[in-house]
Amino acid sequence: MRKSIFMCCKKLTLVKFLFSFLFLIASTTAMLAQDAAEGETLFKNNCAACHASTDEVLVGPGLKGISERRPIEWIVKWVHNPQAVIASGDKYANDLYNKFNKAAMTPYPNFSEAQIKGIIAYIDASNAAPAAPAAGAAPAAGAAAPAAQSSGGMMEVLLVGLLIIMVIVLIALLSIVNSLSKLSKAAEADPSKSFFERVSENAKSLAANSAVKTGIIVLVLLLGGKATIDAAYGVGIHQGYAPEQPIKFSHKLHAGQYQINCNYCHTGVYEGKGANVPSANICMNCHNAIKRESPEIQKIYKALEKDEPIQWVRVHNLPDLAYFNHSQHTNVGGLECKNCHGEIEKMEVVEQRSSLTMGWCIDCHRQTDVNAKGNAYYDKLVEVHNKDSKTPLKVQNIGGLECSKCHY
Numbered sequence: 001m002r003k004s005i006f007m008c009c010k011k012l013t014l015v016k017f018l019f020s021f022l023f024l025i026a027s028t029t030a031m032l033a034q035d036a037a038e039g040e041t042l043f044k045n046n047c048a049a050c051h052a053s054t055d056e057v058l059v060g061p062g063l064k065g066i067s068e069r070r071p072i073e074w075i076v077k078w079v080h081n082p083q084a085v086i087a088s089g090d091k092y093a094n095d096l097y098n099k100f101n102k103a104a105m106t107p108y109p110n111f112s113e114a115q116i117k118g119i120i121a122y123i124d125a126s127n128a129a130p131a132a133p134a135a136g137a138a139p140a141a142g143a144a145a146p147a148a149q150s151s152g153g154m155m156e157v158l159l160v161g162l163l164i165i166m167v168i169v170l171i172a173l174l175s176i177v178n179s180l181s182k183l184s185k186a187a188e189a190d191p192s193k194s195f196f197e198r199v200s201e202n203a204k205s206l207a208a209n210s211a212v213k214t215g216i217i218v219l220v221l222l223l224g225g226k227a228t229i230d231a232a233y234g235v236g237i238h239q240g241y242a243p244e245q246p247i248k249f250s251h252k253l254h255a256g257q258y259q260i261n262c263n264y265c266h267t268g269v270y271e272g273k274g275a276n277v278p279s280a281n282i283c284m285n286c287h288n289a290i291k292r293e294s295p296e297i298q299k300i301y302k303a304l305e306k307d308e309p310i311q312w313v314r315v316h317n318l319p320d321l322a323y324f325n326h327s328q329h330t331n332v333g334g335l336e337c338k339n340c341h342g343e344i345e346k347m348e349v350v351e352q353r354s355s356l357t358m359g360w361c362i363d364c365h366r367q368t369d370v371n372a373k374g375n376a377y378y379d380k381l382v383e384v385h386n387k388d389s390k391t392p393l394k395v396q397n398i399g400g401l402e403c404s405k406c407h408y
């Protein structure tokens, strides 16, 4: 009798120990995963317009393998202030800068070291994980966000994998504890059976064990919940979306090779709210003479004959609840198209490079200085601002974070 009480106490301590051990693993993985998940958001909202997480070169170099190429202290310094690193005479930085034709990278002085490490963790994770999409995890999300999984999926696959492993370990440990305690009871009741006989008897009853059943139910629930959350988050984010267009129009050819100005076709981009997608008449300025016989150009003629607009598939599309004005950003703000759209002049097919989420708008408004030079409207504001602040006037200081500026 005394012995079984002793066993029971031991079992309890063991269970407690196992739980705290699992909890420790869970919270560490959750923390790591959160860093990388935050890194993913930061990367997409701030870096993706110029950098790919692969080795593809966009405006800047592909960042695959950056954690091996450069020590983390260097990366942190660089992201905080690239120009300072270049000015310090750092050979690597200067070589790179020259290689990229002295393209200036945006500084991110407000990013914490942890945030930058998170970005690097995300880049490493997205290159380490196999390219398979989450196995059937969320067909709904897939349908709603055609391309969002491309890089974001990796992190989630990793997370779910870890969760499943943890649940399995928990179940296994619990049933071991259970069997052991049964064994010790059995040993008291029937000392004649050998230890191994008893173990095999226990293994048979394990399948029917209620702990295993509960475990399976928990697992199914977890997977179901994950799919739902995926679907909910995926809706509306179309980063990477590059639909096929009715006519094979190439920006690489027109804006890249032939250097036609963006606003020759997107006539509203410096003056109005919308940039406008050109009507067939604008194409005709050139194509009434150029390549008339091409079947692709013939499609323009057909549209004009039928007096129907060409059915371009819209790539970028904010929901109606948000207000965005191009001229405010290009003309007043002095931003370039590539700050938000990436290098369209290198794209055969237009692709949405930025996430276009609220966080993306807000992040930039927090970090970007107002382009106040030569704008009398801002002179007074700058003067007032500079009186009680050492940092330059940012978009957030002129109301760029106010809900009503972006929402009707």
Ligand code: HEC
Binding pocket: 042, 043, 046, 047, 048, 049, 050, 051, 059, 060, 061, 062, 063, 066, 069, 070, 075, 078, 079, 082, 096, 097, 098, 100, 101, 102, 103, 104, 105, 106, 108, 119
């Ligand atoms: C406006 C474009 C732009 C943005 C935005 C941008 N970068 Fe860069 N980045 C560059 C360019 C261009 C270079 C190459 C060096 C140069 O010309 O200054 C570079 C270089 C780098 C390098 C060195 C790469 C190597 O191969 O050694 C790192 C690391 C880096 N950027 C990280 C980041 C991170 C992290 C972010 C987001 C927080 C970011 N960059 C945002 C343009 C950009």
Ligand code: HEC
Binding pocket: 245, 249, 251, 254, 255, 260, 261, 262, 263, 264, 265, 266, 277, 278, 312, 313, 314, 315, 316, 317, 337, 338, 341, 344, 345, 349, 350
């Ligand atoms: C010769 C005319 C022409 C020029 C020049 C041109 N574009 Fe376009 N652009 C189009 C047409 C046509 C479409 C719609 C078809 C498509 O998406 O490819 C389009 C689509 C776009 C889209 C996606 C619109 C959407 O549906 O969300 C963006 C962004 C864009 N252009 C940016 C630019 C930038 C930046 C430049 C300059 C570097 C530029 N364009 C130069 C004709 C032009």
Ligand code: HEC
Binding pocket: 247, 248, 249, 250, 253, 254, 258, 260, 265, 278, 279, 280, 282, 283, 284, 285, 286, 287, 290, 291, 294, 295, 296, 297, 300
């Ligand atoms: C400013 C002049 C100009 C304008 C405007 C223009 N293009 Fe072009 N386009 C060209 C030139 C130049 C070529 C290259 C012709 C060649 O390869 O010989 C070309 C080639 C093309 C081709 C490839 C044809 C083929 O079969 O090789 C397509 C498709 C095309 N343009 C569609 C359009 C559409 C659609 C518009 C209107 C949105 C448009 N272009 C507006 C100058 C223009």
Ligand code: HEC
Binding pocket: 262, 263, 266, 269, 273, 274, 275, 276, 277, 316, 317, 318, 319, 324, 326, 329, 330, 335, 336, 337, 338, 339, 340, 341, 356
């Ligand atoms: C501050 C970020 C930003 C800059 C800079 C920017 N765009 Fe846009 N662009 C957007 C957003 C956001 C949308 C989606 C707007 C919507 O759905 O209402 C968009 C949509 C477009 C579209 C689709 C048609 C439309 O008007 O909605 C075209 C074309 C376009 N941009 C071209 C350009 C060109 C050309 C430039 C440079 C001269 C440029 N953009 C600069 C953020 C930007």
Ligand code: HEC
Binding pocket: 318, 322, 323, 324, 325, 328, 329, 332, 333, 335, 339, 340, 356, 357, 360, 361, 362, 364, 365, 368, 369, 370, 371, 395, 398, 399, 400, 405, 406
């Ligand atoms: C690349 C950086 C960048 C991004 C991304 C960006 N903005 Fe801006 N935004 C600016 C700058 C710079 C200004 C200041 C322009 C000026 O001087 O008035 C501005 C100003 C504004 C203003 C006027 C604010 C005021 O108080 O006058 C609104 C509204 C706005 N942005 C909406 C948006 C929305 C909506 C999005 C996302 C869809 C967005 N912006 C994304 C840089 C950005």
Ligand code: HEC
Binding pocket: 236, 237, 318, 319, 322, 356, 357, 358, 361, 362, 365, 400, 401, 402, 403, 404, 405, 406, 407
């Ligand atoms: C700089 C522009 C900007 C500011 C400031 C801003 N929003 Fe948004 N907001 C957006 C954009 C763009 C979207 C659409 C995002 C999307 O489609 O993912 C959005 C979406 C939303 C949504 C819809 C839910 C969602 O996430 O899609 C809500 C609710 C919202 N904003 C509330 C607010 C509130 C409250 C504030 C003030 C504290 C605010 N917003 C300030 C740009 C802004």
